[in-house]
Amino acid sequence: MKRILKSTRILLFNLLATALLLLVIDLSITATYFERNVINYGNPADKIQCNSSLTSYDYCPSIVQTLFMDRRDRLIPVYNYIDANRRSEYKDKALKPTVTKKNSIFILGDSFIQADELPITERFEHLLRKEGYDVTAYGYSSWNSWQFLRISEQLPIRTGDRVLIFSMINDYPTSYDRSTSQTLKNLQPVVDEYGGVSKNKSLYADYTTQSFLLNRIFPNLSNIFKSLSVKHGNEVNSQNSFPDNYGTTCESVKDRSLLNSKLAYEYVLLSLNPTCWNKELHDSVDLNIEILRKIKKSIEYRGGIAELYLVPAGWAFNNQNTVGRMTGDYNFPYGISISQYKLSEYINSRGVPIRDLTDVLKSASDKDDDLYFTVDGHWTSKAHNTIYKNIVRIIDQ
Secondary structure (H helix, E strand, C coil): HHHHHHHHHHHHHHHHHHHHHHHHHHHHHHHHHHCCCCCCCCCCCCCCCCCCCHCECCCCCCCCEHHHHCCCCCCCCEEEECCCCCEECCHHHHHHHCCCCCCEEEECHHHHHHCCCCCHHHHHHHHHHHHCEEEEEEEEECCCHHHHHHHHHHCCCCCCEEEEEEHHHHHHCCCCCCCHHHHHCCCEECCCCCCCCCCCCCCHHHHHHCCCHHHHHHHHHHHHHHHCCCCCCCCCCCCCCCCCCCCCCCHHHHHHHCCCCCHHHHHHHHCCHHHHHHHHHHHHHHHHHHHHHHHHHHHHHHHCEEEEEEECCCCHHCCCCCHHHCCCCCCCCCCCCCCCCCHHHHHHHHHCCCCCCCCHHCCCCCCCCCCCCCCCCCCCCCHHHHHHHHHHHHHHH
């Protein structure tokens, strides 16, 4: 009995000593990069404050954001610095290129523009700055046409400035909870996952938020184990729930039960001729078109140049976002493409010129998941470089 008690005491002592050692190591490493809302709130006179009255989302805090992606996408955590207006910033100001050109470029978009999977130096906004442009990028989560309108109305546009609006396919369905139609329907602030971040958090809360072990090591270990246990493309059996004759006629998707969700059904409908769309979807698409038209007219009235881009999701290609596309509400199989050509054609036919980025990106693809992350589904650095080259080509025309 005494031996058992002694062994138990030794074991407990070793466990406590190990825990204390890990805590000391964690504290010392965490302290080397400890950030306490390092980006200031900017000029108080700045009109474009990221508040719910402007965006219909509670995306106001000025924060340092750390992203931990799935192991199959990326192992190293990515740090992003965002100001009070949700404009991306440089931690090292020396990395920000010098402005040499007269006209400015404003970028409006959603999470594809936020690009929190990549360091700012790998995003196309930075590549445009290297060309000498004064570039301001506004993009966060599921912002849509409504947010673009509210922000564009306050941009300090001068004659010759360009405003690039990146309209995402998510803006158009009726069943996506942050689409344009749903935002206008609810008009209630949505608190996002970072909405609770406060500049007055306790030291304990700050530490647990930024702990090296809790937020760097453990999540990545979890991702490593997950990637070992799940083979590429086997997360769901998508083929069993997807119509065999998809993509031919309206009849091919008449049975909505063959698709995983109403949202997936609407994405498929948007890939078909508008005659296949139901009234609800037609109204939602037309709503976005009218808002985009208003944005364009407002920018041009002030002497600016408005350029609209339609952003394809990974499933617009048959070999991108190969795992993420087959999960959740989507369930789109590898090898199948859900295009947005018909949507692009329809928007253009209504007198709102928009450039579909599908072909631009497709021409740059050499292999699976080289443009869209395997699980996450946002643009890789290669896609950002492709978008940058396309924008420069258009500007130089």
